[in-house]
Amino acid sequence: MGNTNPSRSGTTGDLGTVSNDDPWSLLPVGPRRQLAQAAASEFGKRGYHATTTRDIAECVGMSPAGMYVHYASKADLLFTIARVGHQSAFDAMHLSIEGISAPKERVRSMVRAFTRWHAMHHVLARVLQYELRALEPAHYKVIAAIRRKTEQFAADELRQLVPDESRIAMCTIAVLSLGIDTARWYSIGKSPSPEELGECYADLVLRMLRR
Amino acid sequence: MGNTNPSRSGTTGDLGTVSNDDPWSLLPVGPRRQLAQAAASEFGKRGYHATTTRDIAECVGMSPAGMYVHYASKADLLFTIARVGHQSAFDAMHLSIEGISAPKERVRSMVRAFTRWHAMHHVLARVLQYELRALEPAHYKVIAAIRRKTEQFAADELRQLVPDESRIAMCTIAVLSLGIDTARWYSIGKSPSPEELGECYADLVLRMLRR
Structure with missing residues (x-):
């Protein structure tokens, strides 16, 4: 059944594990989490390059100097956000198929979970995708590894x-693209709920894969 | 057969018509076109907010003051790029089904053309999608109208x-999302050719729509 039990520790380093629907639970409660959440929101509004560390620090009532106690740089903040987001999306997909054995139902559950994640966390997901090229080369390598793991995981399921x-x-x-692009167009209030959307896309994908 | 002959003049204002695969042919040859192309490339690299009019002017060997002869502001440049890109993608879709009567072949041709456009013009297409919220409200209204026209056109074809x-x-x-998201992941050299990709996505979409 392919790579169904990948190690979670390899690329996540000091990240915790997701126990609920909140990607930020991968970071300990406190200023590190608060700053990462504020940075994700600011990067989402203005883009990484146009956001200053002062903008981010001010969101949580800190001075830029206070921020540097928790993050070495703006680049370090982007890297943390990217790790949290990518790992959380992977975990959602991975957890969704636990205990399911029928290949068709595994694919349905995987597509549903991946799509739902991108709808629920569309602001964070936009930063993940649009600011990928803003990552420093060493950081990009780590994130690229999580992306490859995600692609491999999906491919192994589709292969069945x-x-x-x-x-x-x-x-x-195509399957990952449908899920990821949800983050671009998703709008709370106007779009179907993350659950409805996940259900609907899972149905479309199963039709697409029929022989 | 739905909205198969929409007016091209309504929202395009002073834009010309696309006669080939080059969206920029919608603008007259000369500094207006050169500046728009340079701005699209710079916005693509750094994002709209982090790009200055000086950055853009320098690309074409002009002073910022020289640029203002052709565009009133950076916002005006973004609006021109957005009109050119959205109209060109719509035209590609629209032209692709001319003279085809079988609904299935019309959808195949439409998906192929829309996907191909986003692969060929992925740098421009990224600016269109990622900087949509950077448009000024009056500009956004014009672009939103072209986007609605595009959605309506696709929906009318799928309805058959x-x-x-x-x-x-x-x-x-889902169909438009697959095409648009191509711009995010497409990489010259690594990805299939725009033609191959268009063919493949058209096939996936037809499977997805089967009863």
Whole structure:
């Protein structure tokens, strides 16, 4: 059944584990978490390059100097946000198929969870995707590894439904793309609920994969 | 057959018409086109907010003052880029189905053209999507109208294949989302050619829409 029990510790370093729907629970309660949440919101509004450490520190009533006690730099904040977000999206997908054995139901559950995650956390998810190129090279390597792990995980599940190996790569791109792009257009109040959307996309994907 | 002959003049104002694969051909040859191309590239690299008019002017060997002869402001440049890009993507979709009567082949051609456009023009397309919220309110209204026209056009075509009206809205979102998100992950050299990708996504979408 493919890579169904990947180590969570490898790339996450000092991150905790997600026990609920809140990606930020990967960080300890306190100023590190508060600053990361504030930075994600500010980067989401203005973009990484146009946001200053002062903007972020002010959100939590800190001086820029106070912020440097918790994060070495703005780049370090972006890296933390990227790790939290990518790991949390992977965990959501991974946890969703636990205990399910029918390949079709595993794919349904995986698509539902991945889509739901991107709808629920669309502000964070936008920062993850749009600011990927703003990461420093060493940081990018770590994030790229989580992205590859996510792609591998999805491909391994899709492989159980798509016998034609030459189609797996494109199907994996399409399935993840549908989920990720939710973050771009999702709007609270106007869009279907994350649950409805997850259900609907899972249905569309299963149709797409039928022989 | 739905909205197959929409007016092109309504929202395009002073824009020309696309006669080839180059969105910039909507602008007259000369400094207005050069500045818009340079701005799209700079906004793509750093984001709209972090790019100065000096950065843009320097790309084409102009002073910021020289630039203001052609564009009233940085906001005006973003608006021009957004109009050119959105109109060009719509035109590509619209032109692709001309002379085709079978609904299935129209959808195939539409998905292929829309996906191909976003792969070919992925740098421009990223600016269109990621900087939408940076548009001034009056500018945003004009762009939102082109986006609604695009959605309406796609929905009208999908309606011919999907008899269940309650599914049209989500299918339209999914089909456009697949095409648009291509711009996020597309990488020259690493990704399939725009033509291959268009073909492959058209096939996936037709499977997705089967009864």
